[in-house]
Amino acid sequence: MNIAMIPARMGSQRLKQKNLALLDGVPLIARAIRKCKDAGCFDEIWVNSEHPDFGEIAQQEGVQFHRRPDELANNTATSEQFVHEFMKKHPCERVFQVHSIAPLLPAYRVRKFVEAMAASEVDVMLSCVLEQIECACNDVPINFSFEAKTNSQELKPIQRITWSITGWRAATYVEAFEAGKTATYAGKVGFFAVDRSEGHVIKTQEDLDIAEALLPLIPAC
Numbered sequence: 001m002n003i004a005m006i007p008a009r010m011g012s013q014r015l016k017q018k019n020l021a022l023l024d025g026v027p028l029i030a031r032a033i034r035k036c037k038d039a040g041c042f043d044e045i046w047v048n049s050e051h052p053d054f055g056e057i058a059q060q061e062g063v064q065f066h067r068r069p070d071e072l073a074n075n076t077a078t079s080e081q082f083v084h085e086f087m088k089k090h091p092c093e094r095v096f097q098v099h100s101i102a103p104l105l106p107a108y109r110v111r112k113f114v115e116a117m118a119a120s121e122v123d124v125m126l127s128c129v130l131e132q133i134e135c136a137c138n139d140v141p142i143n144f145s146f147e148a149k150t151n152s153q154e155l156k157p158i159q160r161i162t163w164s165i166t167g168w169r170a171a172t173y174v175e176a177f178e179a180g181k182t183a184t185y186a187g188k189v190g191f192f193a194v195d196r197s198e199g200h201v202i203k204t205q206e207d208l209d210i211a212e213a214l215l216p217l218i219p220a221c
Contacts, residue, residue: 123187
């Protein structure tokens with residue numbers, strides 16, 4: 001069984017109530033729900049939140065609502081904690097976290113992501129954008145050298161994780177979490193490349209403005 005889980009806290013620091021922010025007149029949370037339904041690859045679709053307002057939206061959109069405990073709704077609660085709590089309440093083979101704040105990820109890419117994980121032996125599937133340009137961390141080159149100038153098209157791409165969509169084998173995740181290990185990356189990890197726009201995540205008003213500008217350019221299907 002494959003379950004889609006859409007996390008949605010009411011509180012947010014940089015963009016207030018960002019899950020309810022409107023993009024072309026449609027709340028981000030509603031866009032995520034409709035995308036999961038259009039993908040046609042999930043046995044169940046759940047909105048995961050502490051706030052009952054999201055339960056009303058889930059009901060209106062024809063999907064299910066999981067109300068997480070209040071202690072998993074504050075700024076100190078980790079994603080590992082609320083994902084584990086969800087998995088324990090809803091046993092399944094795989095859980096796919098589909099973020100409402102990545103509205104430019106289309107339904108067909110969600111479907112391809114789920115199919116790719118199902119066809120593989122990975123325990124974790126991470127969405128990423130391939131950055132084929134010189135990249136460094138703490139002033140140290142990652143995919144190039146200061147000793148020579150290489151054409152960008154010859155560089156090894158950097159896999160920038162976007163979290164637009166993430167897939168986990170539930171049993172592996174739960175086992176790792178309960179053993180005190182990092183569950184997010186437990187087991188065999190795979191990567192799935194998405195387009196740059198599909199990896200665009202909304203955390204600020206500027207991010208929302210960029211998404212509004214890009215939206216007309218994104219295929220609907």
